[in-house]
Structure formats: C-alpha cells, structure tokens
Amino acid sequence: MKAFAIWLAIVAVVFGGYALITTMLRETNQVFVFVDSSVQMEPVWRNVHRELDGIDDRDHTEFALAHGQSFSGSELVHSWQPALTLPNDVRPFAGCSFEAVSFAEAEDADERILITTTGNECAEQVTALTDWTIIELTP
Numbered sequence: 001m002k003a004f005a006i007w008l009a010i011v012a013v014v015f016g017g018y019a020l021i022t023t024m025l026r027e028t029n030q031v032f033v034f035v036d037s038s039v040q041m042e043p044v045w046r047n048v049h050r051e052l053d054g055i056d057d058r059d060h061t062e063f064a065l066a067h068g069q070s071f072s073g074s075e076l077v078h079s080w081q082p083a084l085t086l087p088n089d090v091r092p093f094a095g096c097s098f099e100a101v102s103f104a105e106a107e108d109a110d111e112r113i114l115i116t117t118t119g120n121e122c123a124e125q126v127t128a129l130t131d132w133t134i135i136e137l138t139p
Helices: 002-025 039-055 104-108 123-127
Strands: 029-036 061-068 074-081 111-117 133-137
Touching: 029 039, 029 104, 039 111, 039 133, 061 104, 074 104
Parallel strands: 029 061, 029 111, 111 133
Antiparallel strands: 061 074
C-alpha cells in the first residue's frame, strides 16, 4: 500500500508540473470588442454588460474595447487589458454604419467581436463583415 501511495504522489506531481508549465507557456490571445452604441441598441442595452462579462471570462486573453455608432466615428474605451470595462455613462444614440475599422487594436487582434442587435439599419453592413464574430442581442 505504501508503494502505491508513493507512485500516486509521483504521478500527481509529474502531471501537475506538466499542466502548470503548459498553462504558463500558453500564448495570450488578443480580442478586440466593438459595442454598437447606436439608437437601435436601446431596447437591448441592459444586456451589453452581461455579454461583456461573459466574453471576458476567457483565460489567457487580453481585450481592447471600443464603442460607437460607426467604426470610424467611435471611441476606444481601453486598449489591451485582462477585463472588459464599459463605463456606465455610455448610452446609445444616433444611427449606425460599420464600413471601415479605424483601430490598430482591431488590426492586431486574434479575434474581433461586434456586439449589436438584430434588425437594425446596418444589417447589410454587419453581414458583410468577414472574420468577425457577430453577437446579436435580441429584446
């Protein structure tokens, strides 16, 4: 029985060490998140913070966050950091347009996410976005 306990302890240490080294050497992913803050988001705005909380639960990931009614006339909330933090004073207004991304963070990111709503005036532009993950919030 003593030999089995020693063997079990050695196996646990070896696999634990392997898991620790693998985790520490894992590369950090960069995710750029853009929150549509156009007037069409008003009915689903209360769900935006919940969605951001779900996204930033990822391990080994840095996030950059921006919001606005268009990619070109928008505001970078923060550059690379481990959590997504959208200020509470951001409110939806104006129309939307998603034609040209103007953030270096979006170009450098491993993944790009757009949080928007269904049935808005920019639906064609949203579907034309290639290599973006589109999260459509519904009322």
